Amino acid sequence: MATKKTVKKVVTPDDSRETFVSLQKSFADSGLSVNEKLKVLYQLQAADNEIDKLVQLRGELPAEVTVLENEIAALRAKIVRLNENIASEEAAIEVNKGKMAEHEADILKYQAQIDKIANSREYDSISKELENENLLLRIADKFITEARDRIVESRKQIGEIEERVSIREDDLAAKNEELASIVSSTAEEEKKYTEKREALAAKLDARTMSAYERIKASTHNHLAVVPVYREEACGGCFNTITPQRLVDIASGNKLVICEHCGRIIVGSDI
Ligand SMILES: [Zn+2]
Structure with missing residues:
Protein backbone atom coordinates (compact mmCIF):
# COMPACT_ATOMS: atom_id res chain seq x y z
CA MET A 1 0.00 0.00 0.00
CA ALA A 2 1.37 3.44 -0.96
CA THR A 3 1.73 5.14 2.40
CA LYS A 4 2.67 8.53 0.95
CA LYS A 5 -0.50 8.65 -1.09
CA THR A 6 -2.75 7.50 1.76
CA VAL A 7 -1.19 9.90 4.28
CA LYS A 8 -2.04 12.67 1.84
CA LYS A 9 -5.68 11.57 2.02
CA VAL A 10 -5.84 12.56 5.71
CA VAL A 11 -5.81 16.22 4.73
CA THR A 12 -8.73 15.63 2.38
CA PRO A 13 -11.71 15.08 4.69
CA ASP A 14 -14.25 14.70 1.89
CA ASP A 15 -12.35 11.93 0.14
CA SER A 16 -14.88 9.25 -0.78
CA ARG A 17 -12.07 6.76 -1.29
CA GLU A 18 -11.50 6.50 2.43
CA THR A 19 -9.42 3.63 3.82
CA PHE A 20 -8.49 2.76 7.39
CA VAL A 21 -4.95 3.94 6.63
CA SER A 22 -6.20 7.36 5.58
CA LEU A 23 -8.11 7.56 8.86
CA GLN A 24 -5.22 6.51 11.05
CA LYS A 25 -4.31 9.97 12.32
CA SER A 26 -7.87 11.09 13.00
CA PHE A 27 -9.07 7.78 14.41
CA ALA A 28 -8.78 8.93 18.03
CA ASP A 29 -10.47 12.30 17.32
CA SER A 30 -13.99 11.30 18.25
CA GLY A 31 -16.31 10.96 21.21
CA LEU A 32 -15.33 7.32 21.57
CA SER A 33 -12.01 6.08 22.89
CA VAL A 34 -9.92 4.02 20.47
CA ASN A 35 -10.80 0.90 22.46
CA GLU A 36 -14.54 1.64 22.32
CA LYS A 37 -14.34 2.48 18.66
CA LEU A 38 -12.56 -0.81 17.90
CA LYS A 39 -15.23 -2.67 19.88
CA VAL A 40 -18.02 -0.96 17.95
CA LEU A 41 -16.31 -1.77 14.65
CA TYR A 42 -15.83 -5.40 15.63
CA GLN A 43 -19.49 -5.72 16.72
CA LEU A 44 -20.57 -4.04 13.50
CA GLN A 45 -18.56 -6.59 11.53
CA ALA A 46 -20.11 -9.42 13.59
CA ALA A 47 -23.64 -8.15 12.86
CA ASP A 48 -22.83 -7.81 9.16
CA ASN A 49 -21.43 -11.35 9.11
CA GLU A 50 -24.75 -12.64 10.48
CA ILE A 51 -26.71 -10.65 7.88
CA ASP A 52 -24.42 -12.03 5.12
CA LYS A 53 -25.06 -15.58 6.32
CA LEU A 54 -28.83 -15.01 6.13
CA VAL A 55 -28.57 -13.48 2.67
CA GLN A 56 -26.42 -16.45 1.55
CA LEU A 57 -29.28 -18.80 2.46
CA ARG A 58 -31.13 -17.34 -0.52
CA GLY A 59 -28.31 -18.71 -2.68
CA GLU A 60 -28.74 -18.27 -6.41
CA THR A 186 -35.14 -15.37 8.34
CA ALA A 187 -36.89 -11.99 8.36
CA GLU A 188 -37.04 -11.66 12.11
CA GLU A 189 -33.39 -12.55 12.56
CA GLU A 190 -32.36 -10.26 9.73
CA LYS A 191 -34.33 -7.40 11.24
CA LYS A 192 -32.65 -7.98 14.60
CA TYR A 193 -29.15 -7.83 13.10
CA THR A 194 -30.02 -4.93 10.82
CA GLU A 195 -31.24 -2.88 13.79
CA LYS A 196 -28.11 -3.85 15.70
CA ARG A 197 -25.95 -2.80 12.76
CA GLU A 198 -27.76 0.53 12.46
CA ALA A 199 -27.33 1.28 16.16
CA LEU A 200 -23.61 0.50 15.93
CA ALA A 201 -23.17 2.47 12.71
CA ALA A 202 -24.78 5.50 14.38
CA LYS A 203 -21.97 5.54 16.94
CA LEU A 204 -19.31 5.90 14.25
CA ASP A 205 -18.35 8.96 12.28
CA ALA A 206 -18.99 9.15 8.53
CA ARG A 207 -15.34 8.74 7.54
CA THR A 208 -14.89 5.58 9.61
CA MET A 209 -18.12 4.13 8.21
CA SER A 210 -17.07 5.03 4.68
CA ALA A 211 -13.71 3.26 5.14
CA TYR A 212 -15.42 0.26 6.74
CA GLU A 213 -17.97 -0.10 3.91
CA ARG A 214 -15.32 0.33 1.25
CA ILE A 215 -12.93 -2.30 2.64
CA LYS A 216 -15.80 -4.69 3.34
CA ALA A 217 -17.13 -4.33 -0.20
CA SER A 218 -13.71 -4.77 -1.80
CA THR A 219 -12.81 -8.03 -0.07
CA HIS A 220 -14.14 -11.40 -1.19
CA ASN A 221 -15.07 -12.49 2.34
CA HIS A 222 -16.63 -9.10 3.21
CA LEU A 223 -14.38 -8.69 6.24
CA ALA A 224 -13.01 -5.27 7.16
CA VAL A 225 -12.35 -5.94 10.87
CA VAL A 226 -10.69 -9.23 11.76
CA PRO A 227 -9.30 -10.92 14.86
CA VAL A 228 -5.73 -12.18 15.20
CA TYR A 229 -5.45 -15.66 13.71
CA ARG A 230 -3.60 -18.29 15.81
CA GLU A 231 -2.02 -15.51 17.86
CA GLU A 232 0.32 -14.52 15.02
CA ALA A 233 -1.45 -13.74 11.77
CA CYS A 234 -4.02 -11.38 10.25
CA GLY A 235 -7.44 -13.06 10.33
CA GLY A 236 -8.23 -11.55 6.94
CA CYS A 237 -5.21 -12.34 4.76
CA PHE A 238 -3.29 -14.70 7.10
CA ASN A 239 -0.01 -12.85 6.73
CA THR A 240 2.17 -12.89 9.84
CA ILE A 241 1.95 -9.88 12.15
CA THR A 242 5.18 -8.39 13.54
CA PRO A 243 5.72 -8.78 17.33
CA GLN A 244 5.48 -5.01 17.91
CA ARG A 245 2.14 -4.86 16.14
CA LEU A 246 0.91 -7.86 18.13
CA VAL A 247 1.71 -5.88 21.29
CA ASP A 248 -0.19 -2.86 19.91
CA ILE A 249 -3.18 -5.05 19.07
CA ALA A 250 -3.14 -6.65 22.53
CA SER A 251 -3.16 -3.20 24.16
CA GLY A 252 -6.58 -2.60 22.64
CA ASN A 253 -5.85 1.11 22.51
CA LYS A 254 -4.30 1.37 19.09
CA LEU A 255 -5.68 1.21 15.62
CA VAL A 256 -3.68 -1.54 13.94
CA ILE A 257 -4.16 -1.95 10.22
CA CYS A 258 -2.83 -5.00 8.40
CA GLU A 259 0.00 -3.77 6.20
CA HIS A 260 -0.84 -6.47 3.63
CA CYS A 261 -4.62 -6.21 3.26
CA GLY A 262 -5.61 -2.92 4.92
CA ARG A 263 -8.06 -4.54 7.32
CA ILE A 264 -8.28 -3.56 10.99
CA ILE A 265 -6.88 -6.29 13.25
CA VAL A 266 -8.32 -6.52 16.76
CA GLY A 267 -7.29 -8.55 19.80
CA SER A 268 -9.22 -11.45 21.26
CA ASP A 269 -10.45 -9.40 24.25
CA ILE A 270 -12.27 -7.02 21.88
ZN1 LIG B 1 -4.27 -8.79 6.44
Missing part, protein backbone atom coordinates in the same frame (compact mmCIF):
# COMPACT_ATOMS: atom_id res chain seq x y z
CA LEU A 61 -32.50 -17.69 -6.12
CA PRO A 62 -32.51 -13.87 -6.45
CA ALA A 63 -30.26 -14.10 -9.54
CA GLU A 64 -32.41 -16.86 -11.03
CA VAL A 65 -35.56 -14.78 -10.47
CA THR A 66 -33.97 -11.85 -12.34
CA VAL A 67 -32.93 -14.08 -15.26
CA LEU A 68 -36.47 -15.47 -15.54
CA GLU A 69 -38.06 -12.02 -15.32
CA ASN A 70 -35.79 -10.74 -18.10
CA GLU A 71 -36.49 -13.76 -20.27
CA ILE A 72 -40.27 -13.39 -19.84
CA ALA A 73 -40.06 -9.67 -20.68
CA ALA A 74 -38.07 -10.46 -23.85
CA LEU A 75 -40.59 -13.12 -24.92
CA ARG A 76 -43.51 -10.75 -24.32
CA ALA A 77 -41.78 -8.05 -26.39
CA LYS A 78 -41.42 -10.59 -29.21
CA ILE A 79 -45.18 -11.32 -29.05
CA VAL A 80 -45.89 -7.59 -29.30
CA ARG A 81 -43.63 -7.31 -32.37
CA LEU A 82 -45.30 -10.31 -34.05
CA ASN A 83 -48.77 -8.86 -33.39
CA GLU A 84 -47.64 -5.57 -34.94
CA ASN A 85 -46.44 -7.49 -38.00
CA ILE A 86 -49.81 -9.26 -38.25
CA ALA A 87 -51.66 -5.94 -38.06
CA SER A 88 -49.58 -4.45 -40.88
CA GLU A 89 -50.01 -7.58 -43.03
CA GLU A 90 -53.77 -7.40 -42.46
CA ALA A 91 -53.81 -3.75 -43.50
CA ALA A 92 -51.82 -4.62 -46.64
CA ILE A 93 -54.28 -7.43 -47.43
CA GLU A 94 -57.16 -4.93 -47.29
CA VAL A 95 -55.32 -2.58 -49.64
CA ASN A 96 -54.73 -5.44 -52.08
CA LYS A 97 -58.35 -6.57 -51.85
CA GLY A 98 -59.32 -3.05 -52.94
CA LYS A 99 -56.85 -3.25 -55.83
CA MET A 100 -58.27 -6.62 -56.89
CA ALA A 101 -61.81 -5.19 -56.95
CA GLU A 102 -60.60 -2.33 -59.17
CA HIS A 103 -58.78 -4.69 -61.53
CA GLU A 104 -61.82 -6.97 -61.69
CA ALA A 105 -64.07 -4.01 -62.56
CA ASP A 106 -61.61 -2.88 -65.26
CA ILE A 107 -61.47 -6.40 -66.68
CA LEU A 108 -65.27 -6.51 -66.94
CA LYS A 109 -65.25 -3.10 -68.60
CA TYR A 110 -62.60 -4.11 -71.18
CA GLN A 111 -64.32 -7.42 -71.84
CA ALA A 112 -67.59 -5.58 -72.62
CA GLN A 113 -65.68 -3.25 -74.94
CA ILE A 114 -63.82 -6.01 -76.74
CA ASP A 115 -67.11 -7.71 -77.71
CA LYS A 116 -68.21 -4.62 -79.62
CA ILE A 117 -64.92 -3.97 -81.43
CA ALA A 118 -64.72 -3.90 -85.21
CA ASN A 119 -61.11 -3.05 -86.12
CA SER A 120 -58.11 -5.08 -85.13
CA ARG A 121 -55.91 -2.17 -83.95
CA GLU A 122 -58.42 -1.28 -81.25
CA TYR A 123 -58.79 -4.96 -80.43
CA ASP A 124 -55.02 -5.30 -79.89
CA SER A 125 -54.95 -2.25 -77.66
CA ILE A 126 -57.83 -3.42 -75.44
CA SER A 127 -56.62 -6.98 -75.24
CA LYS A 128 -53.22 -5.60 -74.06
CA GLU A 129 -55.05 -3.66 -71.32
CA LEU A 130 -56.93 -6.82 -70.40
CA GLU A 131 -53.72 -8.79 -70.21
CA ASN A 132 -52.20 -6.09 -68.00
CA GLU A 133 -55.21 -5.96 -65.68
CA ASN A 134 -55.19 -9.76 -65.36
CA LEU A 135 -51.50 -9.67 -64.47
CA LEU A 136 -52.05 -6.99 -61.79
CA LEU A 137 -54.99 -8.98 -60.45
CA ARG A 138 -52.81 -12.07 -60.11
CA ILE A 139 -50.05 -10.07 -58.40
CA ALA A 140 -52.49 -8.69 -55.79
CA ASP A 141 -54.00 -12.15 -55.31
CA LYS A 142 -50.54 -13.69 -54.84
CA PHE A 143 -49.63 -10.98 -52.32
CA ILE A 144 -52.77 -11.74 -50.30
CA THR A 145 -52.08 -15.49 -50.30
CA GLU A 146 -48.49 -14.97 -49.17
CA ALA A 147 -49.44 -12.39 -46.53
CA ARG A 148 -52.01 -14.84 -45.13
CA ASP A 149 -49.30 -17.52 -44.96
CA ARG A 150 -47.03 -15.10 -43.08
CA ILE A 151 -49.87 -14.32 -40.65
CA VAL A 152 -50.43 -18.04 -40.04
CA GLU A 153 -46.69 -18.47 -39.41
CA SER A 154 -46.63 -15.48 -37.01
CA ARG A 155 -49.68 -16.80 -35.12
CA LYS A 156 -47.96 -20.18 -34.82
CA GLN A 157 -44.85 -18.47 -33.40
CA ILE A 158 -46.98 -16.48 -30.96
CA GLY A 159 -48.60 -19.71 -29.78
CA GLU A 160 -45.19 -21.30 -29.19
CA ILE A 161 -43.86 -18.24 -27.40
CA GLU A 162 -46.98 -18.01 -25.21
CA GLU A 163 -46.43 -21.62 -24.22
CA ARG A 164 -42.83 -20.82 -23.26
CA VAL A 165 -43.97 -17.73 -21.34
CA SER A 166 -46.46 -19.82 -19.41
CA ILE A 167 -43.77 -22.40 -18.49
CA ARG A 168 -41.34 -19.66 -17.43
CA GLU A 169 -44.07 -17.96 -15.40
CA ASP A 170 -44.68 -21.18 -13.50
CA ASP A 171 -40.91 -21.45 -12.85
CA LEU A 172 -40.84 -17.84 -11.73
CA ALA A 173 -43.80 -18.26 -9.39
CA ALA A 174 -42.16 -21.34 -7.83
CA LYS A 175 -38.85 -19.56 -7.34
CA ASN A 176 -40.51 -16.46 -5.93
CA GLU A 177 -42.45 -18.62 -3.52
CA GLU A 178 -39.28 -20.44 -2.43
CA LEU A 179 -37.46 -17.14 -2.03
CA ALA A 180 -40.32 -15.60 -0.07
CA SER A 181 -40.40 -18.55 2.29
CA ILE A 182 -36.63 -18.29 2.94
CA VAL A 183 -36.86 -14.53 3.40
CA SER A 184 -39.83 -14.80 5.76
CA SER A 185 -38.19 -17.58 7.79
